[in-house]
Amino acid sequence: MIIKHPLLGPRDAAEFVYLGDASMIDRPNPNAPDAKEQFYEYGYLRDNPAGEHKELWYHEQGDRSWLVVTRNTITHEVKYVQLARDVARAKGRDR
């Protein structure tokens, strides 16, 4: 499988480490009134879609960047790849 790194171009998937669902970027607010339920969901509950899935991949044998890879879990087609920091900033995070 080839992952097209947004900065470095096409790289073999063997250079990366897979972490899991990209929803882990959305860490809940610990001060929210329902923080307990939110963290339970954040920590344990995952969707397992047959189709398009957003995932966190770490470029360990590359530039050590975190990526959000949008991949089809049935065909393994990688639809697009973004830097995780850009995704987080687009959601209003400062870093």
Added chain:
Amino acid sequence: MAKFSLQPTPFLGGFQKDYGTVIIKEITDRAITSLALPLGFEAKAEKAIKTVLKLNLPEVGMSTQSKDGTTALLRLGKDQLFCLKNGENDGYTAHKALADKFGDNIYTTDQSDVWVSLTLSGPDSLRALERVCPIDLHPDRFGVGALARTAMEHLGTIIHRNSVAEYTLMSASSSAGSFLHAIKTSIDNVL
């Protein structure tokens, strides 16, 4: 009490081998300092690089060097660079000089003892790397000055194209012997 005098030795003993159309040579006189751009202060860091090194910040995956060739800057990632000081044996002193000049504008780490560096030169150097390097090294995709951090035979490697027929390979000094073996095997397979 016995007096000891310790002499630094290169990781591969200054290895050099001429295969006819490919020459491998260990680089033994180069100081390496890692530079990290502080998050949120990238513009300030870029200005400091210009002031201290008189070099522009290259794009990710590219390098730049001073006119006399003594200083090179390799941009490995968005916020990570290596500053190479050619002809410098003393990594500690080279790092300290840079750290003092950069101050708080850039985070620096001495990496001279971390990497073993080899140059591969000669008309068959591209062929020699074809089987061991997963990066597309075609000159249209990986021109002079380009670099990539990747893996060769599972060993993390930085490959840098110095000229049309010369590459520098850097890998962990702790596995220098295994890395040299992997490169020599790759050469033996194609020549």
